[in-house]
Amino acid sequence: MSRLWKEFSKGLWKDLPPFKLVLGLCPVLAVTKTADNGFGMGLAVIFVLALSNMLVSMLRKLIPAKVRIACFIVVAASLVVCVELLMQTYAYPLYLQLGIFVPLIVVNCIILGRAEAFASKNPVHLAVADGLGMGVGFTLSLTFLGSIRELFGYGTWFGMQVMGDWFQPFTFMIEAPGAFVCLGLILAGMNTLTNWQRKNKGLEAITGPVHDCKSCGMCATKPGM
Amino acid sequence: MNKPLEPILTVSVPPHVHCGRTIKGYMIETIAALMPAALMATYMFGMGALRVMALSCAVAVTTEAICNKIMGRKQSIDDFSGLLTGLLFSFLLPASAPWWLVTVGAASSIILGKMIFGGLGASPLCAPVVGWAVCRISWGTVMDTNATMLSSNLPAPLQQLKYFGLDSIQSIQSSTLLIGEQLGGLGEVQVIALLLGGAFLLIRRHVRWEIPTGFIAGILITTWIYQLIDPTTYAPPMFHLLAGGTIFGAFFLATDSASSPIGLIPCLLFGLIAGTMVIIIRVYGIYPDGVPFAILLTNLFTPLLDRIRPKPFGGPFSYSSKDEEGATCEKC
Numbered sequence: 001m002s003r004l005w006k007e008f009s010k011g012l013w014k015d016l017p018p019f020k021l022v023l024g025l026c027p028v029l030a031v032t033k034t035a036d037n038g039f040g041m042g043l044a045v046i047f048v049l050a051l052s053n054m055l056v057s058m059l060r061k062l063i064p065a066k067v068r069i070a071c072f073i074v075v076a077a078s079l080v081v082c083v084e085l086l087m088q089t090y091a092y093p094l095y096l097q098l099g100i101f102v103p104l105i106v107v108n109c110i111i112l113g114r115a116e117a118f119a120s121k122n123p124v125h126l127a128v129a130d131g132l133g134m135g136v137g138f139t140l141s142l143t144f145l146g147s148i149r150e151l152f153g154y155g156t157w158f159g160m161q162v163m164g165d166w167f168q169p170f171t172f173m174i175e176a177p178g179a180f181v182c183l184g185l186i187l188a189g190m191n192t193l194t195n196w197q198r199k200n201k202g203l204e205a206i207t208g209p210v211h212d213c214k215s216c217g218m219c220a221t222k223p224g225m
Numbered sequence: 226m227n228k229p230l231e232p233i234l235t236v237s238v239p240p241h242v243h244c245g246r247t248i249k250g251y252m253i254e255t256i257a258a259l260m261p262a263a264l265m266a267t268y269m270f271g272m273g274a275l276r277v278m279a280l281s282c283a284v285a286v287t288t289e290a291i292c293n294k295i296m297g298r299k300q301s302i303d304d305f306s307g308l309l310t311g312l313l314f315s316f317l318l319p320a321s322a323p324w325w326l327v328t329v330g331a332a333s334s335i336i337l338g339k340m341i342f343g344g345l346g347a348s349p350l351c352a353p354v355v356g357w358a359v360c361r362i363s364w365g366t367v368m369d370t371n372a373t374m375l376s377s378n379l380p381a382p383l384q385q386l387k388y389f390g391l392d393s394i395q396s397i398q399s400s401t402l403l404i405g406e407q408l409g410g411l412g413e414v415q416v417i418a419l420l421l422g423g424a425f426l427l428i429r430r431h432v433r434w435e436i437p438t439g440f441i442a443g444i445l446i447t448t449w450i451y452q453l454i455d456p457t458t459y460a461p462p463m464f465h466l467l468a469g470g471t472i473f474g475a476f477f478l479a480t481d482s483a484s485s486p487i488g489l490i491p492c493l494l495f496g497l498i499a500g501t502m503v504i505i506i507r508v509y510g511i512y513p514d515g516v517p518f519a520i521l522l523t524n525l526f527t528p529l530l531d532r533i534r535p536k537p538f539g540g541p542f543s544y545s546s547k548d549e550e551g552a553t554c555e556k557c
Contacts, residue, residue: 168325172363181337188341 004129007118011133017110018141018183019190024110028142029179031101035158038146040094041101042139044087046132048079048105049114053131055079056119063120072115077106110134148182149173248345252305254429258422259312259477265405265415269379270320274411277322278315284331285311292340306345310334313477314353316412317470317517318360319370326367330356350524351481354517361512370408381408382468383513386460394460402467409514413470423476432480435489439496440475441466446497447504465504474503474516484524491530499523 015021018028027045032038055075056063063071084102087095095102105111114134119127150156153174155163172178195205266274289307293300301307314334318327334356342348361368370381382402385393401407405415413419426432444465451459465471470478479485479499486495499519506515 168364168367170329170363171365172359175362177358177362184341 004125007122007126008129008133011130011135011137012140013137015134015137016141017134017138018145019186021110021113022187023113024108024138025183026104027101027108028145029176029183031098032142032146032149032179033153033174034150034156035143035146036150037094037097038142038144039139040091041098042135042142044083044098044102045105045108045110045138046135047083048076049111049135049138050128050131051079052076052111053114053119053127054124056115057122057124057127060120068116068120069112072112072120073106076111076115080106110138145179145182145186149178153178248304248306251431252309254431255426255477256305256309256312258425258431259316259412261418261421262316262412262415262473263312265418266316266320266411269405269415270411273320277318277320277327277411278312280324280327281315281318281331282308282311284328285314285335288332288335289340292336293344296340298344301344304345307335310339310352314356316473316477317353317357317410319368319373319408320411321370321373323367326360326364329363330360332356333359346483348483349527351478351484351520354478354521354524357517358521361517370410377408379406379408382464383409383507386464386468387507387513391458391460394464397464399463399467402464407468409469410473413473413516416467416472419472419476423472426476426480432476433492435492436480436485436496437475439493440479440500441471441496443497443500443502444471444504445500447501451504451508459508465507469507469514470516471503474499474520478517478520479523481524484527486527486530488531488533488535491533494533495523495526495530498526 011017013020017023018025024045027041031041052072052075056072059071059075080103083105084095087098087102114131118130122130147157150158151162152170153172155161155167155169173182191206198205263278266278286302286307290300290302292298293302311331311334314331315327318330334352337359338350338352338355339345339348367373370384380394380397380401382394382397385397397407403416405417407414423432423437427434427437445462448459448462448465452461475496479496486492502519502522503515506512506519510518512518
């Protein structure tokens with residue numbers, strides 16, 4: 001049981017997908033104009049992530065190692081089509097709001113990342129716990145970012161008026177640059193928090209990237225690129 | 226033998242001779258260069274302009290002090306760079322700007338434009354323009370100089386050109402634009418005063434001549450090309466040079482030392498790109514004046530332009546060779 005809880009809870013804080021792993025940023029930036037949208041997107045991701053983890057874990061002995069990525073994508077794509085049809089039936093306004101980003105869950109890094117890193121190596125119950133935990137963490141993060149942007153951009157929260165009449169909507173926050181700035185500030189906050197916790201435990205603060213540059217192809221400022 | 230209390234010879238690391246220039250001196254002289262324009266703005270737009278400038282400077286310096294405190298850095302407000310950022314930002318605002326707009330804009334100039342990247346000299350973007358962009362995207366109606374100052378009878382050249390076409394600006398004389406009788410950001414339209422300040426900075430070698438030259442050349446060449454295409458739709462070069470914030474951008478914003486490249490060719494290219502971009506935004510964009518956005522965009526070219534480097538004398542390698550790459554990567 002404790003193992004199950006451990007796999008579930010790591011998605012809530014330790015490996016929080018958008019803010020700690022920095023994975024799945026496309027929906028994080030694109031659909032968090034309002035808290036509503038973020039929450040709805042998160043629910044769709046929970047559904048896909050938990051089920052895809054379950055299916056991948058069940059099929060892990062059958063999937064040949066060489067074509068595993070293609071197999072994971074087939075699993076995720078089938079589930080995403082399910083989500084899309086379900087949303088069209090029961091939550092059509094939300095479906096219109098999210099638009100292209102529902103089909104794009106297929107190529108969301110978290111789905112593939114968890115399938116590759118966890119579900120394909122672990123038994124079914126742990127994989128489901130991991131998927132649920134990551135999904136819940138993702139939902140909470142999206143709702144949090146959406147809340148901030150909606151609060152400043154529209155002066156509302158989940159559609160409720162929060163700010164008074166004096167409030168001039170800070171439109172910057174609901175535009176694309178606002179999403180990037182907001183995400184950057186949250187990441188900075190997360191790093192500060194992590195270092196503060198490490199300091200309290202008597203550990204050294206992390207000041208730079210924890211990986212070495214050679215093994216990483218992510219850096220656009222690398223000389224010679 | 227006892228050690229003497231006063232050392233006879235002081236041994237220190239080079240450089241031993243200092244040219245006497247300091248960041249503080251640089252900032253003070255730049256602020257001094259802006260003073261004629263500030264006076265002109267107060268004369269032209271009244272106490273409203275003075276209020277905006279004072280508030281913006283105060284907010285900028287306070288924000289920088291608070292940021293330094295939070296980030297646990299050495300207090301740096303006494304080098305006057307925060308004050309300069311605040312003043313430059315206020316020059317882009319209309320004199321009618323409400324206090325909250327000035328506060329949010331000046332604070333975001335300092336926080337998002339400067340401190341978050343690591344303070345003075347580390348910013349990849351021109352800080353005042355960042356604050357301006359945040360305000361312009363958020364509160365377009367309040368930032369619109371033409372709409373907020375209807376009582377004034379000064380012409381608003383760029384807005385007229387954008388919304389009413391070339392015929393509406395025929396009556397505007399170049400000389401009225403030159404002495405700043407136009408609506409726009411409170412300081413950016415004081416063309417003659419800014420030219421004076423710019424000349425002072427050029428003489429004092431605080432700005433390199435390459436960037437303003439490139440910028441103005443970019444504007445003149447691009448408008449000239451448009452004129453060749455169709456002289457009945459596109460405004461003449463002199464109009465674009467004198468209207469809006471062109472001169473301000475050329476001498477004070479584009480030359481921001483942290484966000485502009487180094488060296489002759491990169492600087493000229495930087496200016497040319499910025500100047501061309503200004504005209505392109507003025508002709509096709511939805512915003513009447515493209516100077517700040519053009520500079521913001523061109524700032525992002527700086528790392529790329531900085532790759533144009535002279536070959537070291539006698540050096541067997543060029544900077545783009547494989548060995549050097551590996552050596553740099555080990556460090557990071």
